[in-house]
Amino acid sequence: MTIQPISDASVALYITPADLKEHGLTPAALTLERALSLARDAFREAGIELAGPVEIEAYPGTCGVLVFARVRPRSRxxxxxxxxxxxxxxxRALPEPRPDAALLWWDDRWWLSLEAGAAGAAARLSEFGRAESSRPHLEASLAEHGRPVWRRDALNALLTYFPV
Incomplete structure (x- = not known):
């Protein structure tokens, strides 16, 4: 399955016939309910939160299923x-580590995330790294391609391995 951004608030999901076969389905036996379930599972796995109606276009035969969905921006x-x-x-520059911090490795860079609303911590972190939150569908790309290092409490873990 492939998720492609359309705009800041919408994405397209393509479910190939091979994806259907992997889930024990054929294009002829695919129901609307099963297609919706597959789409919701794919969005959930990619960390994308749906925010409205989902449009499903199923093409019989060898074309697969195309899903259009409105998404809610993540709050990270x-x-x-x-x-x-x-x-x-x-x-080390933060006065106290944040347990909500997650760390991934992708595209030859370390990617650190915090929950939104961490303005003080975000200001400090921007002195050492690059703020990336304005990139559209960043979380979906990181969920698909990034390798998790620590899913939670990444700052404490870093301080454990690199104290000073």
């Missing part, structure tokens, strides 16, 4: 760091 703030040294320095 993302930073990327070019090196482990700058990431560890950022963790």
């Amino acid at each position: 703030v993302w930073f990327s760091f070019g090196g482990l040294e700058s990431l560890a320095a950022a963790a």
Whole structure:
């Protein structure tokens, strides 16, 4: 399955015939309810929250299923760091680690996220890394391609391995 952004508030999901076969379905036996279930599972796995109606277009035969959906932007703030040294320095610069911090590795960069509303921490982190939250569908890309390092409490873990 492939998820492609259309705009800041909508995405398209393509479910191939091979994806249907992987789930024990054929294009001829696919029901609207099963297509919706597959689409919701794919969006959930990618970390995309639906925010409105879902339009499903199923094409019989070899074309597969195309799903259009409105999405709700996630409430996370993302930073990327070019090196482990700058990431560890950022963790040390915060007055207290945040348990909501997650860390991933993708595209030769370290990606750290915090829940939105962490303005003070975000300001400090931006001194060491690059704020990435304005990129459309960033979370979906990271969910699909990023390799999780720590899903929670990443700053504490960094401080454990890189104290000073």
